Structures are given as C-alpha cells and as structure tokens.
C-alpha cells in the first residue's frame with residue numbers, strides 16, 4: 174500500500190465516524206480458527222454486548238482489539254485510524270481501555286492511591302515506582318472517578334480489605350482514568366452477588382454518554398440491561414446482531430445460547 178492510499182484510507186474511515194471497525198478479522202492459532210472473518214462496527218458512545226458460549230472467541234476478539242494479539246488477517250480501525258499493527262500502548266493513547274478478569278490492583282494501597290496511580294500512569298504514558306509529589310489535579314480526578322463507581326465512602330480503605338465486588342468496581346475506576354472513549358469490559362459481573370450486580374448495572378449505565386463500551390458477559394440479565402446492541406458469537410464467528418430485545422426473542426439464539434445450558 175502506498176502512502177497516498179494509506180492517507181486516503183484513514184481519511185475515509187475518519188469521516189465514517191466510528192469508534193471501532195473490524196473488517197474481515199481472522200485469528201488462527203495453528204490450525205484452530207479462534208476468529209473467522211469478523212466484521213464489527215461500534216459507534217462512539219455505543220454500548221455493545223458480545224455474547225457466546227465458552228470458546229466462541231470473545232476473549233480473542235478483545236485481545237485483537239487491544240493489540241495483545243495481531244490478527245492473522247483483516248483490519249482494525251480505532252476512531253478512524255488503522256491501528257491493526259499498533260502495539261497496545263498506542264491504542265491506549267487513542268482512548269482504548271480494558272478491564273481483565275484477574276485483578277491488577279495494589280492490595281497494599283488505598284482505593285484513592287490506586288486510582289491516583291492509574292491517572293498518573295496514563296497522563297505520563299509510563300509508570301514510576303518513585304513517590305512523586307502529589308498532583309492536585311490528578312487527585313481531584315481520582316476522587317471523581319471513585320465517585321463514578323460509587324466508592325467515595327471507601328476512598329481511604331486499603332484495597333486488600335475491600336470485598337471482591339468492590340474490587341471489581343474499583344477496576345472500572347482504573348479503566349476510566351485518562352480520557353477513555355471505548356472500554357472493553359471482560360466479564361465484569363463474574364463472581365458478584367445479586368446486590369453487587371445491581372450496583373454494577375447502575376455504574377455502567379451511569380457512565381458519561383461519550384464513553385462507549387463492549388462488554389463480554391455470561392450473565393444475560395446484566396448484559397441485556399447495560400447494552401444497546403448485541404453481537405452473538407459462535408465458533409469464532411458473529412452469527413447475529415441486534416437490539417437486546419431482538420436477541421432475547423430470537424429462536425436461534427435461544428437454541429444455541431439461552432436454552433443451551435451455556436454460560
């Protein structure tokens with residue numbers, strides 16, 4: 174591809190105004206096709222659930238979007254820019270965030286210190302173990318993010334003393350640090366109690382409208398409440414897209430997923 178082609182390509186995609194565009198994304202692990210010809214478009218501020226049974230390819234899809242995996246084929250555009258070969262850090266700089274199923278929190282630090290460090294790391298693009306002088310703007314931002322995940326009364330609590338569900342809420346605050354425009358949530362409701370799930374739904378629904386997200390979630394009640402659109406995956410392919418209502422009432426989805434004993 175020539176420089177001119179690339180520039181024209183980027184311009185064309187930018188004018189489409191999408192947060193994320195996957196075109197023909199395939200990911201092979203040896204002979205195994207974890208993803209086959211995935212086409213996915215997410216608009217700015219859109220809230221998309223990606224559902225599917227175990228091994229459907231959901232996590233691999235996230236890993237390709239974040240840059241942890243390079244797709245075998247296909248292209249990925251983030252906010253109009255072709256990021257297919259960009260490393261994860263370059264995608265983070267463009268407003269992409271991700272939460273993991275495993276905790277990345279510092280147990281020996283308070284809630285506010287964890288969020289402060291995340292804000293500081295994103296603002297500098299690197300992380301220093303030296304204790305810097307506190308930056309008041311970043312501290313104020315950290316306090317805002319703690320409020321956004323309903324944890325202000327716990328801001329001085331040591332993370333190791335938080336309940337599991339509270340730690341998951343805090344991970345959302347970390348994902349909100351910097352200026353995210355698209356967040357990938359990896360099973361945020363896993364292991365939560367019914368009360369914690371209700372709290373999670375309220376937090377996700379209360380996020381600022383310009384922040385879009387994609388949520389992988391086995392809990393259909395959570396996924397269909399917090400999403401405005403749904404992609405159904407099976408065997409590495411997206412086989413259906415629709416509104417939460419359309420997906421919930423779709424006979425093929427019910428057969429394959431809802432009634433199939435998966436999840």
Ligand SMILES: Nc1ncnc2c1ncn2[C@@H]1O[C@H](COP(=O)(O)OP(=O)(O)OP(=O)(O)O)[C@@H](O)[C@H]1O
Nearest residue numbers: 202205206207225226227228229230231232233234
């Ligand atoms: N690093 C890897 N090396 C080899 N195979 C992999 C790798 N990662 C995933 N796979 C395979 O790719 C397929 C899709 O896996 P993936 O983890 O993306 O599914 P999933 O939908 O996220 O499943 P789950 O709901 O169980 O997390 C599976 O067959 C899995 O074994």
